[in-house]
Amino acid sequence: MRTFLDSDGMVARINELRSEKNAVILTHNYQLAEVQDIADFVGDSLELSIKAARTTADVIVFCGVRFMAETAYILSPDKTVLLPSLESGCPMADMAEAPDLERFKKKHPGAIVVTYINSSAEVKALSDICVTSANAAEIVASLPKDGKIIFVPDMNLGSYVQKVTGRDMILWQGFCPTHMRIRAEDLKRRIAEFPDAKVIVHPESRPDVINLADEALSTGGMLKFARLTDARQIIVATEVGMIYRLSKESPDKQFIPVSEQAVCPNMKMHRLETVLHSLETMTHNIEIPEEIRVAAAKPITKMLQGLQS
Ligand code: SF4
Known part of the structure; x- marks a missing residue:
């Protein structure tokens, strides 16, 4: 019978298995904090594709949605690519x-x-x-x-x-559907609340939301913007998981989500438990016909x- 592990225990076991199996954990910027914190690399789709193509690991545990794991396999067919939760698709x-x-x-x-x-x-x-x-x-x-x-x-x-x-x-x-939940009215309200803040939006947002922004940026672009700007407050229109990543990298700045409703449920399916299970059982193996x-x-x-x- 499996012994119950707390978070620290799970992280320790994940680390053992990662090294035993020569695995790398690639994690998207929208993932839960606990999954970002155990990653070898956290990034946007482009950065993760490049990492997947270049890694020397034998196993890639992909904490993102299915098309991302597929992309990793497409670029590295000699590796084992695992998606901890098979249900995490992209609508x-x-x-x-x-x-x-x-x-x-x-x-x-x-x-x-x-x-x-x-x-x-x-x-x-x-x-x-x-x-x-x-x-x-x-x-x-x-x-x-x-x-x-x-x-x-x-x-x-x-x-x-x-x-x-x-x-x-x-x-x-x-x-x-997640970015469509961000409305121009919500953003206008935030701009009125924080008049000195810069506004960054993801280009998957509605055109009337993008029109209100200082910059339309990928999540990787948002991190760079946050590092370089002199603004102390930044309003962010994208999936809310990004706020954790931004705050961790630029702790001296305040990041304000436009909408707490902008949650992608598919991105939140991976957890410490599922990553550990994935490494223990080598599931779910993502492959594509040649x-x-x-x-x-x-x-x-x-x-x-x-x-x-
Ligand atoms: S936030 Fe979720 S639904 Fe939207 S594009 Fe990304 S994975 Fe797909």
Whole structure:
């Protein structure tokens, strides 16, 4: 029978198993504090993709949502990639399915398919290049000027990129339910409460929320902004897990969430217990059929290499 372990006991056991199995724990910025604190690396989708591609570990325990673990496997098929809670999917990624994208591509022949990393392996396999919120505008701006562009699946990020780059894009109508819960009225209220604060928002937010911000940034971009700004108070429009990460890195500043409702339940499924169980039982193993993996690796690699279509 398994002995009950308290938090310290679980952390100690996770550390033993991590070293025994030569494992690395990669954790997204939106994860619970307890899961951020045991990570080898905490970051945004782009940073985690790069870490997954470069790690020398044999096992990657991915504390994020499923498409992130899939991306790790796509880039490192020789590693064992574990997702502690199999239910942690991304509703936005689920809004674009491969057969629908295939039909959509037929309606827009010749269009370049730019796909947000928040997508399934099957959808990536049908894409020309992947982007994250950290590099989407830069990559879209670098694409041939005369080509049509399909942007999948986030309409809010797509619309923001369209505005920044001036490129005409055909937008898939997906969205992040968590960021959609952040309303312009809530942000206006916060700005009135904290008139000296800077406002940073994630570009998955609604356009009227983005329009009120000083900067629209990926979570990695938010951390950099927080380190460099002279502002003492920063209003943050994204998933609330980010407040912990920001406060830990820049403890001298006050971070104010726009909405406490902006919680992604899928990101909160991993806990110390599930990470420990994952390492003990080597579950849940994320794998992708080789044909899809190879096809999906191309647009991700193109993004990572900064190549253009
Ligand atoms: S925060 Fe939004 S985009 Fe990120 S995993 Fe949750 S639902 Fe998906």
